[in-house]
Amino acid sequence: MKKISLIGSTGSIGKQTLDIASAHPEEISVLGLAAGARSLDDLAEQIVEFKPLVVSVPTEDDTVSLKDRLAQRGYNLAKTRIVCGDAGLVEVATVDGLDTLVTGVVGFLGVRPTYEAIKKGTTIALANKETLVAAGSVIMPLAKKHNARIVPVDSEHSAIFQSLSGFTTRDIESIWLTGSGGPFRTWSIDEIKNATRGDALKHPNWSMGQKITIDSATMMNKGLEIIEAHWLFDLPAEKIEVLIHPQSILHSAVQFVDGSVIGQLGVPDMRLPIHYALFHPERVPSGRVPRLDLTEIAKLTFEKPDYEKFRCLKIAKEIACESSTVACVLNAANEVIVEAFLNDAIKFHTIPDHIIRVLERHKATSNPTLDDILEADRWARQEAVSLVGTPVSQ
Amino acid sequence: MKKISLIGSTGSIGKQTLDIASAHPEEISVLGLAAGARSLDDLAEQIVEFKPLVVSVPTEDDTVSLKDRLAQRGYNLAKTRIVCGDAGLVEVATVDGLDTLVTGVVGFLGVRPTYEAIKKGTTIALANKETLVAAGSVIMPLAKKHNARIVPVDSEHSAIFQSLSGFTTRDIESIWLTGSGGPFRTWSIDEIKNATRGDALKHPNWSMGQKITIDSATMMNKGLEIIEAHWLFDLPAEKIEVLIHPQSILHSAVQFVDGSVIGQLGVPDMRLPIHYALFHPERVPSGRVPRLDLTEIAKLTFEKPDYEKFRCLKIAKEIACESSTVACVLNAANEVIVEAFLNDAIKFHTIPDHIIRVLERHKATSNPTLDDILEADRWARQEAVSLVGTPVSQ
Numbered sequence: 037m038k039k040i041s042l043i044g045s046t047g048s049i050g051k052q053t054l055d056i057a058s059a060h061p062e063e064i065s066v067l068g069l070a071a072g073a074r075s076l077d078d079l080a081e082q083i084v085e086f087k088p089l090v091v092s093v094p095t096e097d098d099t100v101s102l103k104d105r106l107a108q109r110g111y112n113l114a115k116t117r118i119v120c121g122d123a124g125l126v127e128v129a130t131v132d133g134l135d136t137l138v139t140g141v142v143g144f145l146g147v148r149p150t151y152e153a154i155k156k157g158t159t160i161a162l163a164n165k166e167t168l169v170a171a172g173s174v175i176m177p178l179a180k181k182h183n184a185r186i187v188p189v190d191s192e193h194s195a196i197f198q199s200l201s202g203f204t205t206r207d208i209e210s211i212w213l214t215g216s217g218g219p220f221r222t223w224s225i226d227e228i229k230n231a232t233r234g235d236a237l238k239h240p241n242w243s244m245g246q247k248i249t250i251d252s253a254t255m256m257n258k259g260l261e262i263i264e265a266h267w268l269f270d271l272p273a274e275k276i277e278v279l280i281h282p283q284s285i286l287h288s289a290v291q292f293v294d295g296s297v298i299g300q301l302g303v304p305d306m307r308l309p310i311h312y313a314l315f316h317p318e319r320v321p322s323g324r325v326p327r328l329d330l331t332e333i334a335k336l337t338f339e340k341p342d343y344e345k346f347r348c349l350k351i352a353k354e355i356a357c358e359s360s361t362v363a364c365v366l367n368a369a370n371e372v373i374v375e376a377f378l379n380d381a382i383k384f385h386t387i388p389d390h391i392i393r394v395l396e397r398h399k400a401t402s403n404p405t406l407d408d409i410l411e412a413d414r415w416a417r418q419e420a421v422s423l424v425g426t427p428v429s430q
Numbered sequence: 431m432k433k434i435s436l437i438g439s440t441g442s443i444g445k446q447t448l449d450i451a452s453a454h455p456e457e458i459s460v461l462g463l464a465a466g467a468r469s470l471d472d473l474a475e476q477i478v479e480f481k482p483l484v485v486s487v488p489t490e491d492d493t494v495s496l497k498d499r500l501a502q503r504g505y506n507l508a509k510t511r512i513v514c515g516d517a518g519l520v521e522v523a524t525v526d527g528l529d530t531l532v533t534g535v536v537g538f539l540g541v542r543p544t545y546e547a548i549k550k551g552t553t554i555a556l557a558n559k560e561t562l563v564a565a566g567s568v569i570m571p572l573a574k575k576h577n578a579r580i581v582p583v584d585s586e587h588s589a590i591f592q593s594l595s596g597f598t599t600r601d602i603e604s605i606w607l608t609g610s611g612g613p614f615r616t617w618s619i620d621e622i623k624n625a626t627r628g629d630a631l632k633h634p635n636w637s638m639g640q641k642i643t644i645d646s647a648t649m650m651n652k653g654l655e656i657i658e659a660h661w662l663f664d665l666p667a668e669k670i671e672v673l674i675h676p677q678s679i680l681h682s683a684v685q686f687v688d689g690s691v692i693g694q695l696g697v698p699d700m701r702l703p704i705h706y707a708l709f710h711p712e713r714v715p716s717g718r719v720p721r722l723d724l725t726e727i728a729k730l731t732f733e734k735p736d737y738e739k740f741r742c743l744k745i746a747k748e749i750a751c752e753s754s755t756v757a758c759v760l761n762a763a764n765e766v767i768v769e770a771f772l773n774d775a776i777k778f779h780t781i782p783d784h785i786i787r788v789l790e791r792h793k794a795t796s797n798p799t800l801d802d803i804l805e806a807d808r809w810a811r812q813e814a815v816s817l818v819g820t821p822v823s824q
Binding site for chain 2: 198201203281289291295296297299301302308312315319320325327331333334337339
């Protein structure tokens with residue numbers, strides 16, 4: 037029986053994680069859940085189904101609202117402790133007996149609970165890429181020290197992780213991070229200038245949250261994944277290649293030093309990497325993960341990425357291996373600026389311009405502590421808000 | 431230092447194996463070589479380069495011819511024992527200190543030396559698929575008993591072997607044996623009726639020996655590979671799927687019970703699986719194996735196989751899992767009948783008809799011994815010769 041906690045339980049990754057948990061009631065037990073204030077009804081339903089020991093919501097007010105909803109559903113409130121705030125998140129992440137923390141939350145919010153869970157030696161099923169992007173230089177040594185396994189949930193990193201089974205980083209010649217190219221792959225630079233919020237939210241293959249879908253449209257997502265891969269697999273940027281693959285079937289691949297390439301394939305469905313991360317190192321049969329039929333797909337295509345059109349990808353690749361606060365600033369600025377775009381405050385094609393402006397103003401700290409990173413994150417958000425004029429909403 | 435012997439050293443697999451050996455003089459030492467009588471000049475060159483302890487040729491006369499050639503090249507004959515016949519082959523396969531026997535010979539000839547090498551616990555780099563097709567029910571238990579590793583060199587089986595790293599047969603939902611579909615993939619059944627020897631020898635991707643190229647045109651090759659995979663990975667026929675993939679880039683794949691697919695990719699070059707088999711379980715850097723660039727290939731396509739057009743594939747799949755002499759008879763009959771086709775004695779499209787006729791006349795022995803298999807092989811060749819009127823030349 038795997039005992040899991042799940043941060044971001046009402047988001048896209050969270051719901052799919054619980055879909056797998058409900059398909060494996062004998063094998064997975066949910067000890068803790070945490071979610072935002074926007075979906076307390078969904079959270080209440082999850083609590084009724086999984087009866088976790090502890091649940092965290094953002095504020096005291098949210099705990100009251102949640103308890104009301106649970107009472108309406110006739111739920112025995114004695115079964116579940118309802119907590120809140122940053123301390124609540126950490127409580128969910130460090131509940132006694134936990135095997136695996138699934139970090140399904142989007143954004144910087146995932147860093148602190150992940151940090152605390154690692155200190156207890158808990159396995160991290162990492163879907164929150166910001167944790168490594170912003171704090172990789174702190175998180176990876178900590179995981180090594182406490183012998184905590186970090187199993188990626190991002191489909192690309194899961195593919196590389198799976199392809200590496202039986203081998204090590206020193207056997208790698210390069211890794212190929214695949215990406216669909218997003219909704220603007222075939223658009224010209226001029227056409228992108230007139231792209232609307234709706235255009236940017238139309239991802240060709242994956243069903244994901246809004247923020248990550250915009251990151252996919254700017255290809256910042258792939259840039260953040262380069263940084264994540266750098267930390268996860270201890271690779272320099274020149275060994276991390278981006279491969280545009282519009283069908284999203286080859287989820288990524290490893291080219292070994294002997295010239296052999298091992299890749300992981302599947303339909304674009306996040307339940308596959310989530311299932312893998314939950315049961316790693318075992319392969320447990322799944323009835324939920326849809327099967328791939330390559331004769332139905334018939335054709336897989338591959339292209340080089342266009343770094344001129346997708347400037348966010350270029351920016352991220354350039355700073356990927358700096359062990360400083362700069363990636364944290366990139367990530368924080370991007371969060372605020374994407375939020376501004378989603379609120380129609382700025383145009384799509386100006387996203388990289390705003391990010392560059394914040395990066396230019398930043399005085400990077402080398403080999404930062406977690407406090408340096410938290411401070412850089414705070415600073416970058418403030419700078420970005422001063423540029424795009426949107427408050428941060430989490 | 432890996433000490434290897436190589437049976438079939440002047441054939442396609444043999445030459446590529448020695449190409450790798452010459453690229454790794456510090457890591458690979460060649461103890462033994464065996465080759466046919468047709469290419470004694472090539473063999474003499476190989477002996478001069480690798481200075482093996484023992485070399486086998488088919489007949490006493492061939493030993494004399496070979497010694498003449500070596501003397502002409504000023505080679506010190508005291509360095510190498512020249513032997514011949516079946517006993518000579520076994521001597522090459524069982525030379526003292528051997529780590530790995532590479533069975534690059536085509537046809538039934540590879541069975542006996544492989545059998546003897548396994549009895550000494552030697553690792554087999556298996557490129558001779560007939561060994562498992564004809565004698566899998568004897569070879570696999572023997573390998574288990576003597577703790578001898580069998581590492582496939584066939585590109586498809588190597589791909590599956592590599593994709594299975596870190597996992598076991600019980601984690602497999604199915605394996606996907608890819609095949610280019612051969613030169614007649616897009617021909618109609620009527621067009622194939624007029625196919626010439628030249629048409630059948632035009633393989634779209636792989637550069638291989640003549641017999642295996644014809645097997646690729648009839649798709650008997652893929653059929654024999656199903657049988658080989660059955661023995662190698664201990665899988666029933668219903669878990670072995672054939673996937674037509676004209677570009678020969680995805681060399682095969684494993685679908686695991688959790689729905690994840692791991693596949694091995696590379697340019698169509700046999701040096702890759704040979705290199706892997708020689709150095710397994712290590713991944714050793716190779717400068718000889720050409721690198722794959724998927725953006726250059728740009729497109730991978732996949733189709734279902736046509737069992738009506740490729741009757742040899744259908745026949746092989748139907749008998750794949752019978753633990754009897756029937757697969758041995760299939761293999762022997764096919765060898766003779768393909769030889770007859772290469773000698774222009776029969777038409778291409780009649781190959782399956784002749785094979786079916788031999789199979790129909792066979793009284794199969796269940797759970798055969800090696801002697802039963804040798805006898806079934808002899809019988810099948812005789813029957814096939816009586817049908818197609820060609821003597822067996824080896």
